[in-house]
Each structure stands twice: as C-alpha cells, then as structure tokens.
Amino acid sequence: MRIRISLARQMLELLDDTGRPLAAYAVSTAARGAGEQRGSYQTPRGRHLIRAKIGAGLPANTVFVGRRPTGEIWTPELGAQQPERDWILSRILWLSGCEPGRNRLGGCDSMRRYIYIHGTADEHLLGQPASHGCIRMANADVIDLFERVPAYTPVEIVDDLADDAPAMPDGNVA
Secondary structure: OEEEEEOOOOEEEEEOOOOOEEEEEEEEOEOOOEOOOOOOOOEOOEEEEEEEEEOOOOOOOEEEEOOEEEEEEOOHHHHHHOOOOOOEEEEEEEEEEOOEOOOEOHHHOOOOOOOEEEEOOOHHHOOOOOEOOOEEEOHHHHHHHHHHOOOOOEEEEEOOOOOOOOOOOOOOOO
C-alpha cells in the first residue's frame, strides 16, 4: 500500500501494491506552494514515509499541540475564540523524508519540519492550497486513512498526478 499526493490537484490517493486506487481524498497543501527548506511554510515534495501515527482511538476533532492531545474538542465556538490558530485535529500521520538532501537531513528535513497529514478546522478550504506546509484533510477522511495505513507506509508528494507520472518504487524505504 502507498499514498500519492498531488499538489496540482490537491488530492491524496491511497493505492494498493499494484497501483490500483483504493480511495481518494481532497486535501489542502501549503498556501506558499511546494518547497523543502525549513522555515519556508511550503509542502515538501518527493518520497516520504509515515514515521508515526498519533491519535488512535481519540474522538474526531481532538485538538493537538506539539503532537499531544490538549483535552479539547474543536467546535466552531472554540475556533471563533482563536481564529488565527492553526488547528491540528483528529489524527496525525507524521512524515519523514526518504531523500537525503531533498527532504531528509539538514535544512530540508520533513520530519524536523513537523510535516504531517492531519485533520483541519478549515474543511471548507480543502481542494485549494491553504496550509502552513502540512497536508490537511477532512476529519472523517484523515480518520479513515489513519485506520487503513500502517506506520512506514510510503508517501510520495508530487507536483501533478498525470497518468504517466512515475509510480513509487515497491519495497521498503528508509
């Protein structure tokens, strides 16, 4: 199983080992576009893997800060009290880059940049770039994806999902 994320289409596809689509979800990637450098607030491209899964069994709309649940459950009222807050909700799939010099190690390390796939309070912005670098999903969708994929699932973030886009290599990545 693997995940492919299209920045151009703002779409996440879950694929089986043969490349057959199992599910597709609308996402929101970085408002500032694609980029790998720390501090850029851009979504990193290339091969990644899910290094950690955080939030199993917690209620939908659980609020996370520093990858820890705060005990809060997001509501529109809570959101209105803190409108500038970048809400990380429901589940976190923490990504680690697999390409040294591109998205792993040094000033471009996706894991050290805290790049996640996570739920969002801004579900109305899905399908358009709006995040601070992470991949945002509808809360029900991120919970569904979380339940389907194990840790270390390969993730590829590409500029486009053209039919002729190269598939991710099968096998383990480290």
